[in-house]
Amino acid sequence: MSTRGERLLTYLILGFFSLVALTPVIGVLSTALGPQSSLSTGFTLPEGSPEWGNFADAWDRGHFGTYLGSSVLVSVAVVTATTVLAVLAAYAFALMRFPGATVLFYLFVLGLTLPQEALVIPLYFDLRELELTDTYWALILPQTAQSLAFGVFWMRTYFRNSSPTVIEAARIDGAGTWTTLWRILVPMGRPAISTMVVIVFMWTWNEFLLALVMVSDESHRTVPLGLAFFQGQQNSDTALLAAASVLVALPVVAVYLALQRRFIEGMLTGAVKE
Amino acid sequence: MRAAHRRAPGEPRAVGYLYVLPALVVYGAFLLYPFGQSVWLSLLHWDGLTAATWAGSDNYRDLFTDPALRAPFWHALVLLLFYSALPVALGLLLAATMSRIRVRGLTFFRVVLFLPQVLAMVVVGVAWRSILAPDGLLNDTLDAVGLDALSRPWLGDSTWALPAVGGIGTWVGTGLCMVLFLAGVQRIPRERYEAARIDGAGAFREFWSVTLPGLRAEVAVALTLTIVAGLRNFDLIYITTSGGPGNATSVPAYEVYHRAFETNQVGSAAAVAVALALMIFTLTVAVSKLVEGRRG
Numbered sequence: 001m002s003t004r005g006e007r008l009l010t011y012l013i014l015g016f017f018s019l020v021a022l023t024p025v026i027g028v029l030s031t032a033l034g035p036q037s038s039l040s041t042g043f044t045l046p047e048g049s050p051e052w053g054n055f056a057d058a059w060d061r062g063h064f065g066t067y068l069g070s071s072v073l074v075s076v077a078v079v080t081a082t083t084v085l086a087v088l089a090a091y092a093f094a095l096m097r098f099p100g101a102t103v104l105f106y107l108f109v110l111g112l113t114l115p116q117e118a119l120v121i122p123l124y125f126d127l128r129e130l131e132l133t134d135t136y137w138a139l140i141l142p143q144t145a146q147s148l149a150f151g152v153f154w155m156r157t158y159f160r161n162s163s164p165t166v167i168e169a170a171r172i173d174g175a176g177t178w179t180t181l182w183r184i185l186v187p188m189g190r191p192a193i194s195t196m197v198v199i200v201f202m203w204t205w206n207e208f209l210l211a212l213v214m215v216s217d218e219s220h221r222t223v224p225l226g227l228a229f230f231q232g233q234q235n236s237d238t239a240l241l242a243a244a245s246v247l248v249a250l251p252v253v254a255v256y257l258a259l260q261r262r263f264i265e266g267m268l269t270g271a272v273k274e
Numbered sequence: 275m276r277a278a279h280r281r282a283p284g285e286p287r288a289v290g291y292l293y294v295l296p297a298l299v300v301y302g303a304f305l306l307y308p309f310g311q312s313v314w315l316s317l318l319h320w321d322g323l324t325a326a327t328w329a330g331s332d333n334y335r336d337l338f339t340d341p342a343l344r345a346p347f348w349h350a351l352v353l354l355l356f357y358s359a360l361p362v363a364l365g366l367l368l369a370a371t372m373s374r375i376r377v378r379g380l381t382f383f384r385v386v387l388f389l390p391q392v393l394a395m396v397v398v399g400v401a402w403r404s405i406l407a408p409d410g411l412l413n414d415t416l417d418a419v420g421l422d423a424l425s426r427p428w429l430g431d432s433t434w435a436l437p438a439v440g441g442i443g444t445w446v447g448t449g450l451c452m453v454l455f456l457a458g459v460q461r462i463p464r465e466r467y468e469a470a471r472i473d474g475a476g477a478f479r480e481f482w483s484v485t486l487p488g489l490r491a492e493v494a495v496a497l498t499l500t501i502v503a504g505l506r507n508f509d510l511i512y513i514t515t516s517g518g519p520g521n522a523t524s525v526p527a528y529e530v531y532h533r534a535f536e537t538n539q540v541g542s543a544a545a546v547a548v549a550l551a552l553m554i555f556t557l558t559v560a561v562s563k564l565v566e567g568r569r570g
Contacts (some may be wrong), residue, residue: 003375010372017364018386021449024401025389027411031404041403042410085297092293104294111305113558115506117530118551121544122311123304124535125322145304148297177289206394208509213535224396228513231400241400249397256392260385263392268454268495 031242041238054243062240064247066219067226071205074139074222078204079197081144086151086196091181093152094159095167105156111149116209119146124213138214139222143207147200154266158192159185191262198259199266202252223248309551315544322540333545343546346524349436350505350553353525356440357447357504362496364444365451369459369489370481374467377456384456387449395446399513402442403429406514429515432522439514439523443504451496458492459485494565501557505550526550 027043033050036057059065092098093105119142127138162185170180186193211225221229227248231241256263316333320326337343377383390398405411406428413425428438466484475483486493508527511517517524517532524532526546533543 006371007375010368010375010377013368013371014377014383014387017368017448017452018383020445021386021389023411024398024405024445025393027404028397028401040409041407042414043404081300085300088293089297092290096287096290096293098288098290101290101294104298107306108297108301111301113502113551113555114305114309115502115527115547115551115554117506117508117527118312118547119305119308121315121530121534121540121547122308126308126311141300142304142308145301148301149305152297177287202392206396208394208396208512209531212512213531224394224509227394227396227400231403231513238404242404245397245400249393252392252394253389256389257385260381260388264384264388264453267391268450268499 028242028245031239032246034239034242036237036239044238051239054239055247058240058243058247062226062230062244063218063221064223064226064244067221067223068247070136070220071222074136074143075201075204077136077140078143078147079200081140082147082151082200083193083197085144086148086155087181087186087193089148090152090155091159091177091185094156094162096177105152108149108152111146112153114149116146120209120213123210127214133214134217134220136220139207139210139220142210143204147203151196151200154196154269155189155192158189162188194259195262195266198255198262201255202263205252312544312547315541316548318541318544320540321538322534323538326541329541333542334549336542337545337549342521343529343542345521346526346529346546347549347553349523350525352436353440353443353507354501354504356437357443357507358497358500360444361447361451361500362493364448365455365496366486366489366493368452369455370477370485372456373459373462373480373485376460380456384453388453389449390446391450395507395509396513398442398446399510402445403514406438430519432519435515435519435522439510442510442514443507447500447503450499454492454496455489458489462488490565494561497561498558501561502554505554505557526553 030045031043032054033046033052034044034054035047035051036054089108093101123138123142124133127133132138166184166188167180170184175183206224207222208224208228211222212228215221215225227241227244230244317329317331318326319329319332337347403410407413408427408430412428416422416425426434429435431438462484466488467480470480470484505525506527507525508531511523511525511528512531515523517528527550530543530547530550533539533546
């Protein structure tokens with residue numbers, strides 16, 4: 001096969017699959033800007049000028065403003081807790097030796113393959129016993145635990161690869177382990193930490209099953225849960241549903257477009273064992 | 275002598291426990307402990323309200339004997355073809371065609387192809403319900419090209435609902451595989467292709483002897499990620515079909531929720547959950563063994 005032919009074929013394949021990847025996204029965007037109370041359940045094209053008011057309606061009438069508030073609160077809490085706890089634990093796993101360290105580390109790695117379905121039943125009954133269902137704690141604590149598997153694994157790799165001479169220099173300057181971590185290794189590790197932050201943010205933001213099980217009152221609903229209920233309503237309008245979908249997806253997509261390298265790197269290496 | 279030992283592989287310090295402790299407390303209380311409880315619950319008959327009774331291995335035996343429980347696992351295996359095998363095959367197809375050239379605009383293609391991975395599955399489900407609806411984009415397209423005979427309510431058709439849901443999984447996974455293999459194929463040394471060509475290898479043999487072995491690590495990652503995602507597909511099933519029509523698209527992940535929170539069969543749900551976890555673990559290990567075994 002000639003190189004020219006191969007080049008053409010490659011671009012055709014890339015172009016075709018890019019189009020396939022974008023079609024549902026464009027369809028939802030176009031429907032979100034289309035007229036309300038259209039009878040079609042499929043995608044629609046905007047008639048005349050785009051209806052930006054659909055977003056305002058989804059925000060107010062669809063209560064997505066409230067849901068977004070819940071999602072932001074839960075995401076910020078999970079990301080913050082995961083980052084602090086994962087950095088501390090990974091630092092010890094990477095640079096200190098203590099009996100049982102390997103076993104404990106593998107316990108964390110195990111969490112990478114454990115599906116949420118295998119946890120959610122007892123979590124529901126336990127948290128209901130503690131009267132924590134229908135609170136943000138029921139979303140924050142389990143999601144922090146699940147994110148720690150990735151966080152500890154990811155940050156340990158970073159600390160393992162950090163320069164021993166830098167650590168040695170800090171020690172000669174009289175810095176203890178605590179100071180070395182926060183003054184030197186964490187500032188140097190900003191790229192690794194930000195990759196972890198965006199991945200954990202995405203997982204938390206998109207989480208559905210846990211919210212479905214834990215939350216029954218409307219005031220604690222996160223955006224994916226809100227969207228699912230919105231779709232379940234008999235008379236939900238196609239344009240509003242599409243506008244709501246855009247509101248749900250937009251924060252993660254915006255971060256993705258800004259930091260795509262970190263996203264792809266983090267998601268593809270999360271599964272790689274050493 | 276102590277100084278010599280102190281450096282590698284890490285410093286012996288009991289203070290390590292203090293650093294690990296906070297993470298371990300949260301992880302233990304909200305992941306390890308509930309998993310242990312799931313295993314315990316799977317050995318009980320329990321409706322979630324009244325006192326539980328001991329079931330022993332009953333719930334697990336039902337996984338093999340009860341058709342209503344066998345079906346979800348069978349569906350999960352069928353869906354893995356769509357979620358995992360098909361995306362990997364399509365990704366390899368792309369890798370094979372582009373192995374000898376440099377692609378311009380790679381960043382653009384990578385960002386677009388990977389986009390389905392970052393969308394919430396709830397959003398993906400809503401979008402695809404529109405496409406697969408009776409008056410949706412797929413049927414409209416079929417009508418437009420004169421294939422009206424093929425159009426149908428995809429998600430409501432007991433034969434076609436499972437492949438239709440599978441197709442959504444293929445859409446989600448294909449970009450991931452392509453992005454992985456795009457990066458991988460560019461790391462294969464050019465000399466190997468030149469050597470193969472000097473040996474008179476055609477495009478097909480070149481793929482088998484150079485591209486595929488060169489992508490072994492990437493294929494393993496792609497299989498692992500897509501298998502795990504394919505078996506954890508609760509969100510998509512809940513949004514698109516709720517396991518229906520009938521139980522045509524019920525999968526273990528959905529059955530766990532359905533049994534535990536809708537039909538009060540908590541013990542049985544826990545058994546499905548533990549079996550699902552074992553299935554994911556086994557397949558993940560098998561993939562990594564398969565890849566390591568062929569190495570060298």
